[in-house]
Amino acid sequence: MTDTYDLVVIGGGPAGYVGAIRAAQLGKRVGCVEMERAGGSCINWGCIPTKSLLRNAELYHLMRTRASDFGITFTDLGFDWAKVLGRSHKVVAQLVGGIEVLLKKNEVDYLRGEASIEDEKTVAVRLNDKTLKRLRADHILVATGVRSRELPGTAFNGNTIVNSRQAISLKKQPSSIVVIGGGAIGCEFAYFFNAYGTQVTLVEKLSRLVPQEDEEISEALQNSFVKQGIRVLTSTNVSSVEVTMPGVKIMMEGENTEVIRADVALAAVGVTPVLPAGLHCELSQGYIKVDDRYNTSVKELFAAGDVIGPSWLAHVASFEALQAVDGMFTSHRPKRIGIFPSCTYCQPQIASIGLTERAAREAGLQFRVGKFPFRISGKALAHGEPEGFVKMIIGEPEGELLGAHILGAEATELVAELGVAMTLEATYEEIEATIHAHPTLSEAVHEASSAAFGEAIHM
Amino acid sequence: MNTPSAQFDLIVIGSGPGGYTAAIRAAQLKLKVAIVERDRLGGICLNWGCIPTKALLKNAEIYQLIRKSEEWGIGVDNLRFDFTKVIKKSRNASDRLNKGVEFLMKKNSVATYLGTARLANKGTVEIFDQEKQLKETLVTSRVLLATGARPRTLPGVEFDGKKVIWSTEAMLLPSPPKSMVIIGAGAIGVEFGYFYNAFGSEITLVEMMPQILPVEDREIAELLAKSLKKSRIKIMTGTKVSALGKTTDGVEVTVENAQGQKSLIKAEKALMSIGVRGNHEGLGLENLGVELNRDFIRVDDRYQTSVPGIYAIGDLIGPPLLAHVASAEGISAVEGMTGAEERLKLNYENVPGCTYCQPQVASVGWTEEKAREKGYTLKIGRFPFRASGKAIAIGETEGLVKLVFDANYGELLGAHILGYEATEMIAELTVAKNLEATYQEIMQTVHAHPTLSEAIMEAASDAAGESINQ
Numbered sequence: 001m002t003d004t005y006d007l008v009v010i011g012g013g014p015a016g017y018v019g020a021i022r023a024a025q026l027g028k029r030v031g032c033v034e035m036e037r038a039g040g041s042c043i044n045w046g047c048i049p050t051k052s053l054l055r056n057a058e059l060y061h062l063m064r065t066r067a068s069d070f071g072i073t074f075t076d077l078g079f080d081w082a083k084v085l086g087r088s089h090k091v092v093a094q095l096v097g098g099i100e101v102l103l104k105k106n107e108v109d110y111l112r113g114e115a116s117i118e119d120e121k122t123v124a125v126r127l128n129d130k131t132l133k134r135l136r137a138d139h140i141l142v143a144t145g146v147r148s149r150e151l152p153g154t155a156f157n158g159n160t161i162v163n164s165r166q167a168i169s170l171k172k173q174p175s176s177i178v179v180i181g182g183g184a185i186g187c188e189f190a191y192f193f194n195a196y197g198t199q200v201t202l203v204e205k206l207s208r209l210v211p212q213e214d215e216e217i218s219e220a221l222q223n224s225f226v227k228q229g230i231r232v233l234t235s236t237n238v239s240s241v242e243v244t245m246p247g248v249k250i251m252m253e254g255e256n257t258e259v260i261r262a263d264v265a266l267a268a269v270g271v272t273p274v275l276p277a278g279l280h281c282e283l284s285q286g287y288i289k290v291d292d293r294y295n296t297s298v299k300e301l302f303a304a305g306d307v308i309g310p311s312w313l314a315h316v317a318s319f320e321a322l323q324a325v326d327g328m329f330t331s332h333r334p335k336r337i338g339i340f341p342s343c344t345y346c347q348p349q350i351a352s353i354g355l356t357e358r359a360a361r362e363a364g365l366q367f368r369v370g371k372f373p374f375r376i377s378g379k380a381l382a383h384g385e386p387e388g389f390v391k392m393i394i395g396e397p398e399g400e401l402l403g404a405h406i407l408g409a410e411a412t413e414l415v416a417e418l419g420v421a422m423t424l425e426a427t428y429e430e431i432e433a434t435i436h437a438h439p440t441l442s443e444a445v446h447e448a449s450s451a452a453f454g455e456a457i458h459m
Numbered sequence: 460m461n462t463p464s465a466q467f468d469l470i471v472i473g474s475g476p477g478g479y480t481a482a483i484r485a486a487q488l489k490l491k492v493a494i495v496e497r498d499r500l501g502g503i504c505l506n507w508g509c510i511p512t513k514a515l516l517k518n519a520e521i522y523q524l525i526r527k528s529e530e531w532g533i534g535v536d537n538l539r540f541d542f543t544k545v546i547k548k549s550r551n552a553s554d555r556l557n558k559g560v561e562f563l564m565k566k567n568s569v570a571t572y573l574g575t576a577r578l579a580n581k582g583t584v585e586i587f588d589q590e591k592q593l594k595e596t597l598v599t600s601r602v603l604l605a606t607g608a609r610p611r612t613l614p615g616v617e618f619d620g621k622k623v624i625w626s627t628e629a630m631l632l633p634s635p636p637k638s639m640v641i642i643g644a645g646a647i648g649v650e651f652g653y654f655y656n657a658f659g660s661e662i663t664l665v666e667m668m669p670q671i672l673p674v675e676d677r678e679i680a681e682l683l684a685k686s687l688k689k690s691r692i693k694i695m696t697g698t699k700v701s702a703l704g705k706t707t708d709g710v711e712v713t714v715e716n717a718q719g720q721k722s723l724i725k726a727e728k729a730l731m732s733i734g735v736r737g738n739h740e741g742l743g744l745e746n747l748g749v750e751l752n753r754d755f756i757r758v759d760d761r762y763q764t765s766v767p768g769i770y771a772i773g774d775l776i777g778p779p780l781l782a783h784v785a786s787a788e789g790i791s792a793v794e795g796m797t798g799a800e801e802r803l804k805l806n807y808e809n810v811p812g813c814t815y816c817q818p819q820v821a822s823v824g825w826t827e828e829k830a831r832e833k834g835y836t837l838k839i840g841r842f843p844f845r846a847s848g849k850a851i852a853i854g855e856t857e858g859l860v861k862l863v864f865d866a867n868y869g870e871l872l873g874a875h876i877l878g879y880e881a882t883e884m885i886a887e888l889t890v891a892k893n894l895e896a897t898y899q900e901i902m903q904t905v906h907a908h909p910t911l912s913e914a915i916m917e918a919a920s921d922a923a924g925e926s927i928n929q
Contacts, residue, residue, distance in 0.1 A: 014908065021927050043848065047909045051852040056531050063525060063533065070518050071544030072525060074535035083532025091852050098846065102928065315908035318927070340905040351907065376559060378505070382513035382552045410883055416912035417886040423904040424894045434886075434893045437811040437821065438476065438783040439509045442886035457483050457786070458563065 003109070004136040005031045007328070008123045010115040010276050011143035013040020014314040015305030017099050019141050019321030024106035026329045031135050032108050033115040033125050038099040040145055041306075042314040044092055045165035050188055052088035053168060054345050057195035061347070064195075069384060079196065081173045088168060111135075116277035117142075120298050124278075139328050142279065142288060142296075142303040143321060146271035146312060151180065154241045160248050160264055161241055164189065167266050174198050174263035178250050180238050181268035182209040184344040187221070189266055191346030194230045201231040201260060203252065208234055210344060214356040214405040216391060221407060224348055224387060241265050273307050284309065293334045294324035302328065316340050339422045343412040348388045351415035354403030354422055357393055366396040370428075370452025372444045374408045376459060379439035385409035390448040392428070399427035404445070414442055428452060463583070463598040465570065467493045469793070470584050470599040472576045472742065475502020476782040477773030478605035479560050481789030486567035488797050493570040493597060495586055500560040500571070502607055503774075504782040506553050507627040512650055514549035515630060516815045519657035523817070530854070540658065542634050549630065578602060578743040581768050601768050601796055604742065604756065605789065608735035608774035611754075613642070616703045616731070622710050623703070623729045626651065635660045636727040640712050642700055643733035644671035646814040649687070651730055653816035656692050663693040663724050665714055667733075670696055672814060676826040676875040678861060683877055686818060686857060703729060737775045744769075752777060762792035770796060784810055811889045813882040818858045821885035824873035824892050827863050836866040840898065840922030842914040844878045846929045849909035855879035860918040862888075862898070869897035874915075884912055898922045 005028075009020045012034030020032040037044050063077055103110045113127040123135045148163035150156060158166045164185050175198060179190045182204030190202040202209070202225065208218035209225070209232065222232050235255035242249040248265045252258055273287050282289040282297035287309035294302045304324045305317030319337055327334035344350040360367050373389040374380035388408025395402045404418040421431060428449040436446045450456040468490040471482045479501065482494045499506045522540055564571045574586040574594055584602065586595040610625040612618060620628055629651050635658040641648045644666035656662045664671060664687070670680040671687075671694060684694050695714060701721065702713040709727040716722075736754035750757045750765040755777035762770045770792050773785030787805050814820040830837055843859040844850035858878025865872055874888035891901060901919035906912050913928075920926040 018927050022925075025925060042908070048848050048852050051849060051909055055853040056533075059524060059528060059531055060533055062521065063528065063535070067521075067525065068544075070521050070548060071541040072518075072522055072538070073541065074525070074538045076534070076536040078534045080532045080534065087530070087532060088852075094851060095848055098928075313908070315905055315913075318908070319905050322927075335903075337905060341907040343907045343910070378510050378552075378556055379513060381555055382510050382549070383517045384514075384548075410880060412907060412910050413880055413883050413912055414886070416884065416906055416910065416915065417890050419906060420887050420891050420896065420901065420904045421894075424891075424896060424900060426890065426894055430894060431890065434890045435783050435787050435805070435810050436886055436889065437813045437882060438504070438781070438786070439513055440813070440882050440886065442883055443783075445886065455487060457480050457790075458559070 002134045002136050003031065005029050005109070005138070007031070007139045007141060007325070008033065008135045008137035009141045009143060010123065011040060011145055011305070012038045012099070012110070013143060013145050013305065013317065014042045015143035015145075015317035015321040016040065016141070017103060018318040019143060019304060019325045020108045021102060021106045022322050022325045023329065024108050026325070028329060030108045031111060031137070032103060033111045033113060033123065035114045037096050038103065038110065039096050041165070043095050043099065045168060047314055048095055049088040049092050049168045050192075051345055052091045053084070053192050054188060056084050056087065057192045058347055061195040066384065085169060117279050117301075120300050138300065140301050141321065141324060142276060142301065142307060143305045143317070144274045144276055144307050146273050146306040148267065149270045149272045151238065151241055151267050151269060156267070157243065160243055162264060162266050164266070164268055170264065176262040177201070177264045177266055178203060178248070178260055178262045179266045179268065181270070182232070182234065183212070183268060184210060184342070186268040187344055187346045189268065190225065190230050191228075194228055201233065201262070203233045203236050203238055205237050205254070206234065210350060212342070213350060213352055214391060215358060217350055217352070217405050217407050220388065221348070221350065271306065271312060275307070292336050293327045294320060311340065311342065313340065313342060339419065341415045341419050343415065345412060348408045349411040350407055351411040352403070352405045353415055353418050354401065355393055356403060356405065360393050360402050365402065367402055368394050368396060368452040370394060370448045370450065370456070372448035372451055372456060372459065374441065374444060377441060377444050379441050379443070380409070382439060383409065390414070390444040392445070392448045392452060394428045394449065394452045399429055401426060401428060401431070408441065410441055414445060417442060417445060463596045465493070465597050467491050467570070467597060467599040469493075469601045469603060469796075470495065470597055471603045471605055472584070473502060473605035473607055473773070474500045474560065475605060475607050475773060475785065476504045477607075477785030477789045478502065478603070479563065480786040481603055481605065481772065481793050482569045483563060483567050484790045485793045485797070486569050488793065488799050490797065493572060493599070494564060495572045495574065495576040495584065497573070497575045499557055500564070501553070501557045505556045505560065507630065509782050510556055511549040511553045511630050513815055514552040515545065515654050516650060518545050518548060519654045520817055523657050542658065545658075546631060572597070576742065578747060578769075581747055581766055601770065603789070603792060604764070604769065604771040604775055605773045605785070606738040606742065606775050608737050608780065610731060611734050611736050612731050613700060613703065613733065618731070622705050623731065625731055629730050637661065638709070638726040639728045639730055640665060640710065640724050640726040641730045641732060642712070643731065644694070644696070645674070645732060645734075646672065646812070648730070648732035649683070649814055649816050651732070652687065652692050656690060661726075663695065663726065665698050665700060665712070665724070666694075666696045667699050668696065672820060674812065675820055675822055676861065676873070677828055679820060679822070679875045679877045682858065683816075683818065683820060687816070735774060735780060737777065739775060761795035762788060779807070779810055779812070781810065781812065806893070809889060809892050811885045813885065815882060818878045819881035820877055821881040822873065822875045823885055823889045824871065825863060826873055826875070827861075830863050830872045835872065837872070838864040838866045838869070838898065838922040840864070840918040840920065840926070842917035842921055842926065842929060844911065844914060847911060847914050849911050849913070850879070852909060853879070860914040862915070862918045862922060864898050864922050869899055871896050871898070871901070878911065880911055884915065887912060887915060
């Protein structure tokens with residue numbers, strides 16, 4: 001039997017489910033096929049459970065190291081690893097349930113199974129009960145995402161050599177872990193395990209942590225991590241990982257040539273696209289190639305999200321899916337995304353948008369830099385969170401915002417202001433003319449803008 | 460009169476957030492500036508207001524969080540707090556910032572005089588020490604008054620520092636009182652109610668207006684009231700205080716509701732937070748003919764008083780009584796008097812307001828009620844945090860974002876947030892409102908996932924009927 005749809009979406013992650021709901025809102029008949037669980041990596045094994053775990057780590061870390069600063073005392077501090085992880089799994093279950101409700105509420109046909117593309121109008125779904133179902137589709141949106149890359153020559157075993165997805169379900173807390181890859185995911189896990197007392201070594205091939213961020217941010221984060229007790233090895237390559245029972249043996253080369261033994265090795269060294277079977281369209285470095293309308297080289301085949309390549313961010317994926325679907329069914333002219341924030345949720349948090357100082361320089365732009373440290377922010381001091389700073393890159397002579405980089409508590413919420421400002425092409429004068437509530441951390445954004453012109457009040 | 464000891468382009472009287480900010484801005488513009496303070500640099504905000512209360516509130520929040528740490532798989536025994544340390548921590552934050560202002564004055568070459576100021580005439584400021592002896596006489600081209608405000612009380616009720624107290628005294632108590640009646644449920648009353656309730660005091664909030672936080676959107680105020688009631692704070696709105704008497708072990712407050720029914724509240728302490736009046740007395744203003752506006756000083760749109768050369772800003776000129784408004788007025792006044800290009804055009808419609816209890820409240824622009832009164836057709840968008848991934852992950856699902864748009868042009872008229880970190884989230888909406896953003900523009904802004912701020916984008920989408928996640 002064959003069902004007919006205006007749109008069939010392959011993948012139920014932040015691109016897929018959002019695209020499906022948007023099309024349904026436009027009155028279209030929509031099917032959405034998901035091979036595992038609604039919500040994709042983001043909700044099941046990525047953004048959401050890690051944020052639950054990180055918040056957990058933050059609380060435990062606060063209780064372990066700073067409760068007495070706040071005049072709070074207790075004895076016998078301990079934690080139950082299964083409960084810590086259990087809470088994050090409950091959070092996930094709640095959100096997955098929520099998405100299934102949303103799909104139903106919007107009358108999207110949600111199918112669990114593995115999709116393959118038979119031709120440009122037909123998606124075949126091998127349902128979980130092994131039956132095959134054919135969906136006839138006027139449009140197909142591929143949103144199948146990515147999965148973690150393995151270390152060359154080393155397979156994940158879910159136990160001692162793990163990827164981020166497996167790391168959130170380790171049966172017991174490792175006493176030592178080597179995190180390979182110092183990007184956002186690696187840094188988040190390093191913070192998490194360290195906060196719970198695991199001995200953490202964080203290894204990065206490039207010369208600094210979070211290499212896509214501004215250099216000053218990387219440097220400040222590394223200092224903070226070292227102070228927190230994380231061993232950070234940069235410019236260091238892992239040449240091999242061996243399972244030794246118990247644990248692993250890790251050989252390194254580069255700036256640090258040594259062999260480390262640990263209970264677990266966690267690889268966060270990048271991702272590789274997941275392509276549905278039967279896909280015949282142009283690729284670019286393994287990812288699906290799309291034009292400005294998110295159209296692939298095949299006329300009615302569209303793609304959005306991680307599967308079309310970097311930035312591999314959930315919010316970018318959702319935005320792309322909305323653009324793609326609006327472009328398919330309305331007169332809206334889709335936009336390729338230009339301005340978007342990036343976040344890392346360790347403590348101190350990192351959030352940024354736009355150009356780094358180096359990128360602005362390499363682009364040959366004229367600009368000024370303004371900085372404001374949280375140690376002179378009233379709210380940060382009142383809260384006991386004086387770490388970090390706001391750094392603004394402001395173009396000259398027009399005063400347009402080129403980039404913003406924040407390290408500190410709640411950085412990931414503070415960056416929203418700059419998202420709106422940059423999307424609306426605000427100048428630094430418009431940030432200055434905006435009254436920021438006192439006392440807030442966001443005052444630091446205001447002060448950093450003023451500082452670029454020597455007009456900050458508090459420094 | 461003494462021989463003047465120094466001459467200035469500008470003398471600022473009062474070193475709170477209005478005064479010290481104005482002094483620094485004037486120094487940046489190359490004026491020769493002096494500042495006079497009779498108490499501590501930084502004024503109420505740094506010493507007895509915004510800053511120490513935020514330290515106290517954060518402390519309460521952490522204590523509440525630790526009390527619930529079992530939900531997070533974390534266990535402790537014998538959980539206790541040392542209230543002296545709680546208070547001390549808040550004093551430390553104030554002290555550090557107080558030192559910071561001192562440093563900023565030095566760095567910007569602002570001459571600092573500690574003492575009480577009085578204007579002998581419009582160009583002469585006399586400074587007296589604690590014994591009321593004249594210490595210095597300064598000459599200046601302009602004076603900026605930034606002396607702030609002090610709490611009001613009810614007719615016939617006097618502060619005694621023990622049973623009937625005001626906010627400053629409330630942040631120095633040796634231990635949480637067994638019970639406290641808080642008269643006036645504006646931001647200050649609500650914050651202290653939250654704080655002392657968290658540390659075990661029995662709290663009754665009495666508010667004359669029909670809702671707590673009377674300046675906030677009604678829907679938000681009602682949701683907050685519900686939340687506070689759930690944490691066992693007693694709330695009496697539409698209720699007047701008709702008498703307040705002292706007993707041997709506390710106070711007895713007779714209150715009367717809108718139907719005229721009276722009841723009696725007994726408590727160990729009464730905290731008065733019903734509003735403030737400007738500190739305009741004793742400055743010699745009467746002799747100079749500086750006009751008042753009820754309890755405050757009247758100024759024009761560049762903050763000049765009725766006497767040319769004398770300016771006034773901040774709480775002294777009346778509502779909105781907010782530190783960030785005082786600072787902005789200070790900058791604006793100084794830029795106006797020096798003829799410098801106006802950097803900060805202060806639009807009072809775009810001033811954010813914050814209340815730091817948990818859940819927090821933050822807003823900018825018009826409430827739904829006000830927008831309707833003004834005759835607008837509205838598009839209203841909401842998004843509850845219980846549908847936000849980040850809020851669920853961090854266990855902070857209370858509250859919502861409510862955005863009020865003009866239905867015709869889509870312009871943002873008001874934004875109202877109840878929830879965790881509301882006070883930080885409001886910055887985005889203040890920028891948006893200043894840029895006259897529409898709901899379409901907020902929707903087209905990519906918000907990071909997972910963040911609480913996504914709720915803003917979802918609320919804007921909801922106004923358009925296009926919210927994805929609800």
